[in-house]
Amino acid sequence: PKGFDETLEISPAGGYGVSKCSAEFFISDWGKTYGLKTSVLRQSSIYGERQFSTSDQGWAAFFVESFLRNSEFVINGNGKQVRDLLHVEDLFNLVQLILQFGRSATGSFNVGGGAPNSLSLLELFNFLNESTGNFPKFQSGPKRPHDQLVYISNNDKISSVTGWEPMIDYRSGLERLIAWTQESI
Secondary structure: OOOEOOOOOOOOOHHHHHHHHHHHHHHHHHHHHHOOOOEEEEEOEEEOOOOOOOOOOOHHHHHHHHHHHOOOEEEEOOOOOEEEEEEHHHHHHHHHHHHHHHHHHOEEEEEOOOHHHEEEHHHHHHHHHHHHOOOOOEEEEOOOOOOOOEEOEOOHHHHHHHOOOOOOOHHHHHHHHHHHHHHHO
């Protein structure tokens, strides 16, 4: 109910997942080998102003721009995929806290918007329709290999170390992203 925590077995699949996992293992090993403080943030879907995106990287910003332009687009799957959104300002604030906490903030941490900031693509589309007045046509394509149907970060571990919680709810954050994107396109 609170999302995935760090006790979930890591089982990467596909080039993207394997590369992220490999980087985490490399950083952790480097820290142990050389006595360095390392913090790995397993970030969920980061979004915010100044994000120039594509359909598979920065997808929230991609859909905002698609709705503002009222331009047709293609999604992978049926739109029922659920993700949690974390505004980049909240991520920045967390990084600042980690620097302050030093060695007590070492390890690997799941970091995302959490359950309160989770929504499906179809829910995002309804929100963008209400916010922009547009509802461009979209086509459902095949599901991407290794794509999870639902991913929500449980932030309890990083919160217990730093006291951090996301402060910007996805509605406010998306409204900010919409306003910035309107000025940029």
